[in-house]
Amino acid sequence: MATKSHTRKKLRRQDTLHHVAHADLPSKWGKFKIHGFTGKSPQEEAVALVRGNLAGRSAPLVRVHSQCLTGDVLNSLRCDCRAQLELSLKNIAKAPSGVLLYLPQEGRGIGLMNKLRAYQLQDQGMDTVEANEALGFASDAREYEFPAEILKQLGARKIRLLSNNPEKVRQLEKFGIQVIERVPCQPRVSKISRKYLKTKKSKMGHLLKGV
Numbered sequence: 001m002a003t004k005s006h007t008r009k010k011l012r013r014q015d016t017l018h019h020v021a022h023a024d025l026p027s028k029w030g031k032f033k034i035h036g037f038t039g040k041s042p043q044e045e046a047v048a049l050v051r052g053n054l055a056g057r058s059a060p061l062v063r064v065h066s067q068c069l070t071g072d073v074l075n076s077l078r079c080d081c082r083a084q085l086e087l088s089l090k091n092i093a094k095a096p097s098g099v100l101l102y103l104p105q106e107g108r109g110i111g112l113m114n115k116l117r118a119y120q121l122q123d124q125g126m127d128t129v130e131a132n133e134a135l136g137f138a139s140d141a142r143e144y145e146f147p148a149e150i151l152k153q154l155g156a157r158k159i160r161l162l163s164n165n166p167e168k169v170r171q172l173e174k175f176g177i178q179v180i181e182r183v184p185c186q187p188r189v190s191k192i193s194r195k196y197l198k199t200k201k202s203k204m205g206h207l208l209k210g211v
């Protein structure tokens, strides 16, 4: 029974994954193809930056990056998101093949306004996990079935994952992606982000050096 319902669920998910468009995307790290996908609802969307043949002989280098407006765009030093994004693109551009999935999961899935509410609580002394929980959210509300289905559709079933988060490895494997190697993704630690990274390490099991 469990297998049947799992298959039904899988079929539903594949039916709802929609490849919207693809185009060239030259960047300062090299040439990528950008692909747009939507999921269950038009609000569930993601882009994939792809280089090389993802279904080729060597496993592609993959980063599943959650959107962080304050870090990625506004250069905030409260977190290490932008530094991880840049490091990932640089490494993927050097690899034989790879993909960066960019997911609008702001604030580990709680949304931008709630992330700002959490920042306010952090300024009053809470850490990132306590703040999310005080607002009634899980410390990590991200969902990995959608990114896993995109990777499969792109032909990247066996991957090397750029991440410091063992939970991300477990989640992608749960949805059928084989992670043959976890490649650390750790930029230099800034003084400001050290406290945030310490919480990620001690409360969320992230594997970080020198924090």
Ligand SMILES: [Zn+2]
Pocket: 068, 070, 071, 072, 079, 080, 081, 082
């Ligand atoms: Zn961030």
